[in-house]
Amino acid sequence: MTTNSSAPSSDAAPAPDWRRIGSFVTGQAAVQCGSFALIIAMSWTAVQIGGRGAVTVVILASTLPRALMLLFGGALADSLGPRAVLLRATATRLVVLAVGALVAASADSLWPLIAVAVVEGSLLGLTGPASGVLLTGLAPQEHLGRANSLFSMVMRLAPIAGSPLGAWLVVAGSLSHVMLVSAGGCAVWLFCAFHVTRGMARPERRSDASPSLLRRSGDGLLLLGSHPRLRWMFIACFCMDFSFLWPAEVALPLRVSGEGWGIGTVAAALTAFSAGALASAAVGAALAHRIPVPVKLMVTGTGLAVGLGSMALVSSPALLAVTACAAGLFSGLNGPALVTAYQQAVPEGRLGAAMSTFSLSSIGAAPLSLAFFSALSTPLGVTGTWLLCAAVALFSPVAATLALRSPVTRKAPGTAEVSVAAEPTATAV
Template sequence: MTATLIPPAPARAHRDPNVLRWLGAYTSSMLGDNVYYLALSWAAVQSGTPAQAGLVMSASALPRAVLMLGGGVLADRLGPRRVVIGSDAVRCAAVLAVAALLFLTRPGLWPLALLACAFGTVDAVFMPAVGALPARITGTDQLARVQGLRGLAVRAASVVGAPLGGLGVALGGAPAAFALAGALIALSLPLLLSVRVRELPAGPAGSERGATARADLKAGLRYVRRHRVLGPLMIAIALGDLGFVGPLNVGLTLLADHRGWGAAGMGWVLAGFGTGAGAASLLLAARGRLPRAGLVTGCACAAGSVAVGALAFVPGLAAAVATALLVGLLTGLSGALCGALLQTQADPAYLGRVTAVSSLVSLGLTPLSMPFAAAAAGTFGLGPVYTVSAAVCGLGGLVFLAVPALRRAELPG
């Protein structure tokens, strides 16, 4: 699969057919992911106890975290498009195989656990490659807009995916839902095959000829650590996510139960957050560039942390929905700008490894805060937990404001 050298895209990203083919493939793959997770949850609950179902749902986390950095090396060595195509093909085959197995027999939990482990393993390769691909399909001046489009795709997939998965379960049970997930992932393959990618420019590359994978990994970590923007950016991302994940996930469930909002009320709060985050992605997709991006990101993260803390103290459901809307807008804006800065500041030859470090921080380490947040809420109450979480989140904004190179970082115009 040979990469095709293309010139910088003359059109804006949302009008570039090459970017739109990539966006269609990414959206289809994310839709398949959402349907898959619902199908896996349903099948696990039907086949075992709640505790066993929880183990199946979490089985993908360990291989994903352990192998993520290696996945970044693979993306940089083989090229992101090739890795994304291979990852989607493997995921599609695994999901369809389990769908066929569940249709023919009732094998219990073991194929579901194996599927979850396989998904986690492939995700460790898929995520860094997905992060490295935009820099190879469009110009640097369009990467911020692509980041906004990607955020919109994620929001759309999360909104549409769950009803689609539920429809699949209603029509044919878990086998039909898994088959639908596989079909959606398969739809991304012809689109990805039609995407043209840019060769890396000649000159110093992120992988020396004959270097081992371990040497490449060390070179990538050294590159991140020494970079004047990327190093502090990773710290800011880690702090922001660490303070945000607990309150939005387990904290929100406990808060809705404590206030008597019920599942419907929690759904409204999540809808408010999703609307705000979607609006932030739309803003970045439409504008393409915000001046003084580093400063704006730090201010949005700091203000968003205050809104996160306020969620525990608002008096009623309507106020909570409005606050969640503000949280989504501010943290969505800061998150999208963090992604855009990562895309534009990193050398494309290192982008797979850089994305792997960022993904490991966001998806491998920050979820560990959830059990601690739940335990602390039971001991100290929700107010102190939200306050501490907001303070940690706010530290991410302070890193942006305190580090000159990060505060002055700009997006290409």
Template sequence: MTATPPATAAPSRAVRPAHRDPGVLRWVGAYTASTLGDSVYHLALAWAAVSGGSPGQAGLVMAVAAVPRALLLLGGGVVADRLGPRRVVIGSDAVRCVVVLGLAATLLVASPGLWVLAAVALVFGAVDALFLPAVGALPPRIAARDQLARVQGMRGLAQRLGAVVGAPLGGLAVAVGGPSTAFGLAGLLFAFSLPLLGALRLRPLPVGESTGTGSGTGTDTDTDTDTDTGTGTRTGSGTALGDLAAGLRYLRGHRLLGPLMVIVLLSDLGFVGPLNVGLAVLAEQRGWGASGIGWILAGFGTGAGAASLVLTVRGRVPRAGLVSGWTMLLGAAAIAALGHAAPLPAAVGLALAVGLFAGLSGALCTALLQTACDPAYLGRVTAVAGLCSLGLAPLTFPLTGTAIGLWGPGPVYGVSAAVCALSGVYGLVVTSVRKAELPG
């Protein structure tokens, strides 16, 4: 396949802002529908599992999806780069739609055992391993490089909407018609994303990007088209394993992407324990109750949503690498203070600060990753970032709970905050990250 002539890229055409670009808006609409469907599905699955078994069995059903997701995530990045991200996202949502609607129909006529729910959870975990790298690789193919920060802001708003609206919507569906109705609603939401994704027209892979040297320079050997027929990378051995090895070599040798992976890993290792397991312990010890957890999570969601709104409106943050490092340090300080908060309003305010600073830092890191990465490798690079966040970071859950039981929340939150702060310090010390800029 030959490279797309420069004339087809229309370089002189004015770039349309992402929030006014019909293609970006279609992608955001599809992503929002998919996120809502995911939230409704998880609530319905939890309710059906609790109704059909013991709490321990329900917890096992909910945890089953994590295994194939962690094991297959890197392979999902290879698939996204080989087949094209849009094709993989469409296939993922189509599979989720069929499986969930099938489960809804089954629940209408029978009462299957927990093994059926566990099987569905396994399928969802495997599909997530394909969906997550592909959806992360799509923004640079639908928006100009100088619009990627705004796209990340819009994606963050969609995630907040899915979290805030999805769970109550699923609860209402369960209350009205039981789990089968909720699963049916989730399936329809997945189905709604399909025509929007099918209407996307992708930008061709840019000529002149690196194909694995790690220097950010070189000549690409192939291009994609707006029909999403492959990525054009020819750096592997022709096998999936060879492509994965080529992607890891590219990531390891890149002066910006490698350090960004370290930042993602450190920040999530320090972040997820206190904001998940830690909150339940804090609420119990402080007497806040379950409603207190809800208020704290609402504060965090408000802060994260505000960070996404800032990026959506501004479109670009000058000195993005420097800002990301300092906001991570501020977020770490808020995490440490949260472990000592006694009044609930203070805890809510600190959670809002954590959401604002950590949300802004995370979105900037993602925008820098997507801007710096050769799109032919973006699925594999996104998969590595996802493995750090979804595969390795959750391993801290039992460690966090045990440590709080031994030493109390204050010291554990302090150590977790120190790990988060280390990611900010690392970003400020590494020159390639500190001086990283988003295109403007």
């Protein structure tokens, strides 16, 4: 019996490098846990030093440089490769945190916090897109959804573990202790990053006239204007982030307070949502490649929007927790699927720029959501505005549907063969 060389697709498709993916996830768990511990500790210390205004200054000192450096981080990841960006930026961050711990131990003013926040935010902005590029290199498209689900679990667990750790350390010890713990997380990530990126070569230099880093920082925005599939996936992701932040941050506490249910109801609802999201993310890590694309994008997106709206209407704390858990179940599959579909829509050689714009949309969705829906809540009320958020969330599965019907772009702008017909592999989230 002869062997058919064109036989199974499983032989042709590369298998995921689960050892390196495991190192990636382990390192990210350590560094993200340390980051959330540091955020809580710096906020608490700022309150003790200068009150609410000091907290605002520290937060802005971190978020504004991070948003700016995201654009350059994507361009650097495309030109230097993720290995160079991750190792250098993480090593620099480790040194900054170690020095910051020494300075904070002998200083009793706000300026060390601001200095650390500026450098931390800048370095996080540089490494964010590189991490997204790195993950796509570890798992083939067929299994990229599983890798993103695994990474999603880490990102959901990090604040659950890191925030209480930071609160306990800053009260029992000092901000210096938290900085040292965060530096330890960077050291773990640096060690894992060496293993994950070992053997990864620097990308070849572009054959065309090499533009400046400043010009290349806008590549992600240009990609959205040029490629319909990428643009619709970006809109799908943004709509979900934009519509979900105000209910979770503002509407939930307001409704619970108005109903007289007690602050424990807020904690129970958020915990139930996180538990549901973790459970479905675990399912996605194991089975995402076997779940049909319409289920992962359209069905879960619609279920998440309906669950979000139902949370505004339930009549008891128990029903609120159950509804939040159901919404979390949809979110744990929908979020990684949206990220995966976005990554798969990026043309060759532009993943870093695309991921920088994607990360910027998530960061920008928070203040936009809070400002926009808070202003509408005065005429519409909390319940009415909450239901409007759910209606906006319904645009996410609609945009995802339009994305999957758009052509797959294989080349960057300015090259031949800009787009081809949609292929099944491009939607295998």
